[in-house]
Amino acid sequence: MIRHLRLFVLGACLAAGAAAQAQAGPFAAARERGELVVGVPYLAPPPEAGAKIRTPDGLDATMADRLGQSLGLPVRLRQLSPEQASAALAAGEVDLALADDTAGLPASVAVQPTGYAARPKAVIRSDTRLRRPADARGRSVCMAEAATASRALAQSWGAVVRTYRVPSDALVAVREGSCDIGLVDDAVWDPLIRFPEWKKFSSTLAADGARRERVWLLPADDSASRDWLGQEMRAWDRAGAWKAMTAKWARDVAFDVYLDQEVPDCHG
Incomplete structure (x- = not known):
């Protein structure tokens, strides 16, 4: 009887220890909630009923989804500065957030680099003479609303800035000649320009x-999530995630532009 009681107590202790360990695992609140809530600096307004769905600017949504897949959790995005x-x-309202400006953050917030870095790069018709940032003065420069760095850079050039809901709208404006220069991240510029239909727009500044x-x-006090996230970012780098x-x-985005320029709008 005593032996059985000891075994029962030991089993209960092991179960309690395993439960405590699971609770202390990475993103425990998200697992308990059943979804990973990620803050992002910008969310494009949803398209109107019947409007075409288009690729958002940047990789934030893709990064959040990939992280959710690694954790086995669905993802919900929330716009936050x-x-x-x-x-x-x-307050525990989000599990983590994406940003590129860490100035003035309190000590309670930890920063984990992703390894993804970029700066604006121009998409221009190859038959123009625009080659230097100074050449953009007075010219129309277009980008997605979310591309705040691109907007600030174009303003510093003295350009006429035009923003669009999504990047494909800005690039369509360049292709149709209503905008002189389009701006996208330099990390995505090269794979975009490799498509044959973009050869005539492969000039840049x-x-x-x-x-x-x-x-x-x-x-900062969630060491389990910090450790796991650091390992995950290193795994992404080894797997060539950023290139993919x-x-x-x-x-x-190239397909979005194709649909806008070549395929009739069934709702129009």
Whole structure:
């Protein structure tokens, strides 16, 4: 009887220990909630009813989805500035957030680099003479609304800035001649320009502007999630994840542009 009681107590202790270990694992709150909530600096407004769905600017949504897949959790995005992200992390409203501006973050927020860094790069018709940033003064320069770095850079050139809901809209404007220059991340520029239909738009401007790295923000006291996330980012790098994600983005946006220019709108 005593032996059975000891075995029961031992089993209960082991079960309690395993439960505590699981609770202390990475992103325990997200696992308990059943979804990973990720803050992002910008979410494009949803398309109107019947409108075409288009690829958003940047890789934020793709990165969040890939992280959710690694954790086995669905992902919900929430638009947050870095300042809002700090408060949301402290309140447990989001599990982590993406940002490229870490200035002024409190000590309660940890920063995990992703390894993805980019700066704006121009998409221009090859038969123009635009080659230097100074040549953009007074010219129309187009980009997605989410591309804040591109907007700031174009403004510093003295350009006429035009923003669009999604990047394909800005690139269509370049292809149709209503915009002189389009701006996308330099990381996605090369895979985009490799498509044959973009050969006539493969000119660019001399590199300008700072290269900025996307980083994850998460609670500094969550060591289990910090350790796991650091390992995950190293695994992404070894697997060539950034090359795969930028290539897919370029392919998707090129297809969006094709649909806008070549395929009749069934709703129009």
